[in-house]
Amino acid sequence: MPELPEVETVRRGLAPAMEGARLDRLELRRPDLRFPLPAGLSTAIEGRTVTAIGRRAKYLTMHFDNGAVLISHLGMSGSYRIADEDGDALPGAFRHARSKAEAHDHLVFHLTGPDGTRRAITYNDPRRFGFVDLDRVETLADNRYLRELGLEPTGNALDGDHLALLLAGRAAPLKAALLDQRLIAGLGNIYVCEALWRARLSPRRRAGTLVTRAGRPTARCTALADAIRAVIAEAIAAGGSSLRDYSRTDGSLGYFQHSFAVYGREGEPCRHDGCGGTIRRFVQSGRSTFHCPACQR
Structure with missing residues (x-):
């Protein structure tokens, strides 16, 4: 699953293409992803201007000038693809390759930028573990997916x-x-x-x-x-x-x-100077954990 840095990279890639643009049409190519698409999704945001592309933890947030907010989670295999007259772009740095197969294109945002440039932002998700939700800016903090999230590990707040x-x-x-x-x-x-x-x-x-x-x-x-x-x-x-x-x-x-200094490096020498240990892998809470038992205490 994409982690925070990957999602932040996606946000940074989408922002120049979407912020300030008008959403002319939202093309829904299926009624659901991991969950059914929100009722009235197209009606709520079509014709509106994108004011900001944000992020909370691993969730992307698309803010519109009428107060609507689209929340997007990429799941295991979701990605956004930008297409305009310059060609396609895939914003995001992922450990595993993202799909560009049109059979897995599920949502298409047809946009017109402030300079008149027309773009299509396509959400592609082969496994369909991603999902979207619809909320409003005044109730966003209480959204079911966001309300229990803790401190962001960016900036100086986490000391x-x-x-x-x-x-x-x-x-x-x-x-x-x-x-x-x-x-x-x-x-x-x-x-x-x-x-x-x-x-x-x-x-x-x-x-x-x-x-x-x-x-x-x-x-x-x-x-x-x-x-x-x-x-x-x-x-x-x-x-x-x-x-x-x-x-x-x-x-x-x-x-x-x-x-990576440790993740995925099972059996390799520890990179800490003077350690001499070997990276080991074990399963912890159902996930692979990589560490150096010699210097990690």
Whole structure:
């Protein structure tokens, strides 16, 4: 499933093509994706201007000038494709290739930009695990998909003090706690593995052990907060580095996967200087976890 950096890269790719444009027609090629399409979807947004393309955790939000907000989740295989007179573009840096087969094109946004440029933004999803929802800006915070999401792992809000508040008293394994979307929104399996490796923390460690009895962050807690922010920022930058080529590219540039230090590297030497350990994989809560048992404690 695309993680936060991939979804943010999609947002950055869609924004220049959609913001300020009028949605002339929304073409619905099927009545459902993972769930049935919202009733009255086309009526609510056709003829309206897109004011902003946002993101909350792994959800994209398309805001319209009448207050309507379309919420989009990419699921396992969803992607958006931009087509205009310059050709096709696929905004997003994904670990696995995205489909461009027209048989899986389910939604098409026909737009006219402020300069008169006509574009088609197509949502393609072979597995149809993605979905869309319709809400309004004044009730967006209470939307069923967004209301329980925790802190975003971007910016400076996620520091050692805040992470200590989230982890205090928790007996769950550290990795499981970090994947709890009610605590930190948008963190996924890949980037949690990478952050834990950078902070030299075991994914099996009890989450609460990073907090003192007085509720203060330990040095390891602060290091982990720094590592989470750095990994997410670098991954977003890696995807964003190819945005200038999106007018003609297939989305293959800028993959952060080439910088993975631990994820998918089972059996390889640990990259920490002087460690000498070997990356191991084990299954934790049904997901592959990669770590170095020699230096992650």
